[in-house]
Amino acid sequence: MKQSTLSVLVGFLLVIIFGLLLFAYQVRQTEVAVVTTFGKPTNDRTAPGLYWKMPWPIQKVYKFDKRIQNFEEDKFEETFTSDKKNLLVRVYAGWRIIEPRIFLQRFANGSVQEAERTLEGLIRTEKNATVGKHPFSHFISPNENDVKLVEIEQEILKSVQERAKGNYGVEVTFLGIKKLGLPESITQKVFDRMKAERDRLVQEYKGQGESQSIIIRATADRERDGILAQGDADAMRIRGPGDAEAAKYYSVFEKAPELALYLLGLNALHEILKERSTLILDQRTPPFNLLTAKPEAPAKK
Amino acid sequence: MERNIQKIGLVNLWVLLAGASASFVLARLSASFAGQTASVFIGLGFLIAAVSYFQMRLEARERLERLEFDELSKSRGGSALFATEEAELFAARRAREQFERFIVPAFTVFLFLLQAGGAFLLWRWLEKSSSVKLTEPLVAMALFGLFALVLFLLGKYSAGIARLEGQRLLRPGASYLLLGAYLCFVVVASVAAVEAGFPRVDLYAARALCVLLALNALETMVNLVLEIYRPRVKGQQARLLYESRLVGLLSQPEGLITTAAQALDYQFGFKVSETWFYRFLEKALAWLILLQLGALLLSTCFIFMEPGQEGLLERFGRPVEGRQVLQPGAHLKFPWPIDRVIRYGTQQIQSFNVGFIPDPEKEKESTVLWTVPHYKEEFNLLVASRDSEAPVATTGPEQAVPVSLLTVSIPVHYQISDVKAWATNYSDAGQLLEKVATREVVRYLVGVDLNEVMSTARQQTAEVLRQRIQDRANELNLGVKILFVGLQDIHPPVKVAPYYEAVVAAMQEKEARILEAQAYSSNQVPVAAAKAKRKVLEAEAYRARKVPLAEAQKARFTNQMAAYEASPTVFSARSYFQTMAQGASESRKYILAATNTQDVLNVNLEDKIYKELMDAAAGLSTPGAK
Numbered sequence: 001m002k003q004s005t006l007s008v009l010v011g012f013l014l015v016i017i018f019g020l021l022l023f024a025y026q027v028r029q030t031e032v033a034v035v036t037t038f039g040k041p042t043n044d045r046t047a048p049g050l051y052w053k054m055p056w057p058i059q060k061v062y063k064f065d066k067r068i069q070n071f072e073e074d075k076f077e078e079t080f081t082s083d084k085k086n087l088l089v090r091v092y093a094g095w096r097i098i099e100p101r102i103f104l105q106r107f108a109n110g111s112v113q114e115a116e117r118t119l120e121g122l123i124r125t126e127k128n129a130t131v132g133k134h135p136f137s138h139f140i141s142p143n144e145n146d147v148k149l150v151e152i153e154q155e156i157l158k159s160v161q162e163r164a165k166g167n168y169g170v171e172v173t174f175l176g177i178k179k180l181g182l183p184e185s186i187t188q189k190v191f192d193r194m195k196a197e198r199d200r201l202v203q204e205y206k207g208q209g210e211s212q213s214i215i216i217r218a219t220a221d222r223e224r225d226g227i228l229a230q231g232d233a234d235a236m237r238i239r240g241p242g243d244a245e246a247a248k249y250y251s252v253f254e255k256a257p258e259l260a261l262y263l264l265g266l267n268a269l270h271e272i273l274k275e276r277s278t279l280i281l282d283q284r285t286p287p288f289n290l291l292t293a294k295p296e297a298p299a300k301k
Numbered sequence: 302m303e304r305n306i307q308k309i310g311l312v313n314l315w316v317l318l319a320g321a322s323a324s325f326v327l328a329r330l331s332a333s334f335a336g337q338t339a340s341v342f343i344g345l346g347f348l349i350a351a352v353s354y355f356q357m358r359l360e361a362r363e364r365l366e367r368l369e370f371d372e373l374s375k376s377r378g379g380s381a382l383f384a385t386e387e388a389e390l391f392a393a394r395r396a397r398e399q400f401e402r403f404i405v406p407a408f409t410v411f412l413f414l415l416q417a418g419g420a421f422l423l424w425r426w427l428e429k430s431s432s433v434k435l436t437e438p439l440v441a442m443a444l445f446g447l448f449a450l451v452l453f454l455l456g457k458y459s460a461g462i463a464r465l466e467g468q469r470l471l472r473p474g475a476s477y478l479l480l481g482a483y484l485c486f487v488v489v490a491s492v493a494a495v496e497a498g499f500p501r502v503d504l505y506a507a508r509a510l511c512v513l514l515a516l517n518a519l520e521t522m523v524n525l526v527l528e529i530y531r532p533r534v535k536g537q538q539a540r541l542l543y544e545s546r547l548v549g550l551l552s553q554p555e556g557l558i559t560t561a562a563q564a565l566d567y568q569f570g571f572k573v574s575e576t577w578f579y580r581f582l583e584k585a586l587a588w589l590i591l592l593q594l595g596a597l598l599l600s601t602c603f604i605f606m607e608p609g610q611e612g613l614l615e616r617f618g619r620p621v622e623g624r625q626v627l628q629p630g631a632h633l634k635f636p637w638p639i640d641r642v643i644r645y646g647t648q649q650i651q652s653f654n655v656g657f658i659p660d661p662e663k664e665k666e667s668t669v670l671w672t673v674p675h676y677k678e679e680f681n682l683l684v685a686s687r688d689s690e691a692p693v694a695t696t697g698p699e700q701a702v703p704v705s706l707l708t709v710s711i712p713v714h715y716q717i718s719d720v721k722a723w724a725t726n727y728s729d730a731g732q733l734l735e736k737v738a739t740r741e742v743v744r745y746l747v748g749v750d751l752n753e754v755m756s757t758a759r760q761q762t763a764e765v766l767r768q769r770i771q772d773r774a775n776e777l778n779l780g781v782k783i784l785f786v787g788l789q790d791i792h793p794p795v796k797v798a799p800y801y802e803a804v805v806a807a808m809q810e811k812e813a814r815i816l817e818a819q820a821y822s823s824n825q826v827p828v829a830a831a832k833a834k835r836k837v838l839e840a841e842a843y844r845a846r847k848v849p850l851a852e853a854q855k856a857r858f859t860n861q862m863a864a865y866e867a868s869p870t871v872f873s874a875r876s877y878f879q880t881m882a883q884g885a886s887e888s889r890k891y892i893l894a895a896t897n898t899q900d901v902l903n904v905n906l907e908d909k910i911y912k913e914l915m916d917a918a919a920g921l922s923t924p925g926a927k
Contacts, residue, residue, distance in 0.1 A: 021442055021446070026617050030728075048620070055440075068726060068727050070727065070729065072736065092740070094733065137703075140685050140747040141685050141703070141748065142686065176740040178736055179743060180683045181683065193705075195797055202803050206807050209811030209814035212815045213815055220825040221825065223826045224828070226829075227832075228829050228836075231836035234837045235840030239843050239844055241844060250855070262873065266876050266877065274884055276888065276889075277888045277889070278889045280892075286877070
């Protein structure tokens with residue numbers, strides 16, 4: 001008896017649970033639901049709560065996230081600016097379902113992936129069109145006032161909103177440029193230019209160093225030479241009076257100029273020979289003439 | 302009663318067929334792998350039930366035939382009827398025997414092929430299937446649950462009848478009904494697990510069932526082999542060749558418990574199975590399990606929010622008025638699935654990175670250099686460049702543009718400040734915040750100069766970025782507070798980085814050159830000053846020396862003049878020789894004593910002639926040399 005009571009109880013509970021699963025459904029505060037009866041949309045549930053339905057396959061419930069969903073373009077796409085410059089732009093966008101019934105009809109089983117694929121195509125078209133209207137400086141410029149990224153984002157968003165309005169059951173709420181880039185070939189050239197800039201700076205610094213070094217050295221040389229010249233001049237000025245005073249005593253040489261010159265010559269010879277020198281003399285040079293002649297004293301007269 | 306058994310067998314047959322078809326269709330519609338595999342088992346159960354039902358009918362006919370024969374033999378004892386062959390008299394028995402001899406083994410071989418082939422094909426199919434995307438999971442759970450219930454009730458009834466009345470032919474169908482019921486429960490559990498966020502459970506359950514099917518095939522093959530060598534005793538009823546012991550064990554696990562109880566009895570030496578505890582357990586086990594499930598459900602009424610967490614309370618999906626956000630602590634709520642709480646770590650600091658993908662291996666490196674990649678992936682971001690404001694106006698892919706490239710690594714730390722906004726405004730607020738942060742970094746960099754952002758503007762950049770991300774997050778009502786934006790790394794791309802280092806090296810070289818020149822200057826000027834001073838002093842010395850010397854020369858000449866007048870020749874010669882002797886005493890002298898003036902003498906004055914050598918060679922090698 002007890003066993004059968006248990007079986008009945010378990011059976012009853014299971015029937016209740018499975019019955020609830022078939023006849024009831026919840027819509028959360030973050031969801032909206034569309035109920036179809038034999039495939040025809042019959043009810044939209046936008047408020048959260050517990051609802052009843054006929055079991056599948058009579059009625060079917062499609063639930064969608066009613067929050068803003070965001071997605072990013074799969075492709076980092078190259079496009080042209082108005083001043084004929086290549087640019088790669090990737091955007092992201094936020095969208096939400098505002099008409100669940102239309103959304104369900106437009107996309108198979110209300111597929112979010114399919115909706116995002118469709119929106120991506122729309123956004124890519126409008127993005128490329130908008131980028132083509134703006135010069136490169138509106139995207140990148142050292143002058144911040146020239147950059148118009150926010151305005152460009154708004155332009156793309158407005159175009160996308162107009163296109164999507166009423167057609168897809170969704171609303172695109174915001175759009176942002178997530179990434180900007182350059183094609184690989186241009187990127188390489190940018191690298192080359194950056195290298196060249198750095199190289200220019202290297203040469204500039206080296207040149208500055210060389211230049212300043214030369215100037216400092218030349219200045220030092222000039223100062224040194226000036227000081228030495230001044231020293232020479234001062235020395236010369238000092239020597240002059242000494243020479244003049246000494247000259248007064250040289251008048252005595254005029255009394256026997258030949259002897260004076262002879263003695264000055266000998267004096268000079270003595271000074272020269274004092275240094276380490278090499279003399280090549282022949283036997284006729286006195287007193288070496290004595291080497292060949294018999295050494296005897298001259299006859300007394 | 303006999304008619305009743307056949308009816309039950311027929312019902313089992315049709316229920317298994319209906320169950321196999323319905324579960325297969327439902328499993329296909331809901332895309333449940335486990336469901337589709339389970340339907341194969343139920344389908345095989347249908348085939349076995351069909352064969353056993355046919356065998357049941359043959360046996361019934363045989364019994365009827367025997368009864369008729371007995372009746373006739375009583376009423377017409379010794380008539381010509383008994384003269385006929387036995388085979389002609391028992392056609393039904395012969396048909397049953399033929400069936401058991403040929404059809405049953407053939408069917409068992411066919412069953413083995415189906416099981417083995419099914420296991421192989423299902424395994425290959427499951428190997429190719431990787432992702433589980435269920436459609437209408439709640440409907441699938443409900444219907445599989447109902448199937449399970451129906452199969453279970455009918456299976457239990459049939460198994461009971463088969464056991465009580467010894468109806469062995471009812472047993473295989475009953476076993477497959479029960480197995481089908483359990484497998485449907487497994488499908489319900491796997492679908493629930495997928496819904497709970499474990500998407501691969503369905504696939505794993507399907508693979509497990511596939512292995513079970515393979516084991517079943519193995520058992521069938523072993524049964525076939527054993528059947529060949531089985532001793533055949535006349536009158537002994539043979540076991541059904543196509544009946545699986547494995548399926549019987551799985552469908553009636555209570556047999557296992559009985560076996561275990563018997564083992565315990567044997568092991569302990571007394572009747573454990575007759576103790577009050579064992580009997581209580583036997584009776585109350587089902588209630589205890591039910592109670593346990595009830596307690597489990599009741600436990601969902603208590604919620605303990607951990608420190609740093611906040612939870613959103615929903616009742617039938619609606620926010621609960623006045624208790625929408627649960628703070629840390631204990632809370633009561635209605636049981637699942639009426640009330641549901643979604644937890645968020647609002648006080649916990651969460652973070653993400655902009656501009657790079659971290660590499661755990663490279664994070665261990667102690668030195669971070671511009672010239673060596675230090676992340677798994679570093680993105681080159683465009684930044685304006687004043688150095689190249691005059692772009693080369695060419696078209697085509699090779700055109701120059703006034704930009705530079707920069708690598709940044711920016712960690713962003715944030716907290717959830719408004720859990721309701723965070724949870725209900727966006728489907729993935731965290732991912733959106735990352736996009737917003739990246740967008741603000743890109744937007745900031747395209748309007749500033751590369752060199753500024755890397756040097757003077759670096760400090761303010763982090764704060765500007767933090768403020769911009771916060772403003773944008775507020776604008777989107779993300780419900781976050783940006784705590785920190787760091788400029789962990791900001792440098793030119795790795796390819797260009799060595800050239801930036803070369804600039805710094807050049808700056809150092811410049812300084813070195815200037816310092817060298819300054820050192821030269823510092824040396825030359827004071828030395829020159831000293832030299833000049835020396836010249837002046839020498840001049841002063843000259844002047845001081847010159848006058849007395851002239852005076853002395855005057856006095857000496859006066860005396861020399863007197864000597865000269867006294868003996869001009871001797872004075873001159875004496876003066877000459879005195880000069881030569883004194884002056885040339887230190888000089889090296891070569892005296893040519895040769896008289897033959899036509900000879901050419903070569904004297905190498907470069908060679909240093911040592912004194913010793915001169916002494917040794919005197920008068921030998923060089924004539925006249927001294």
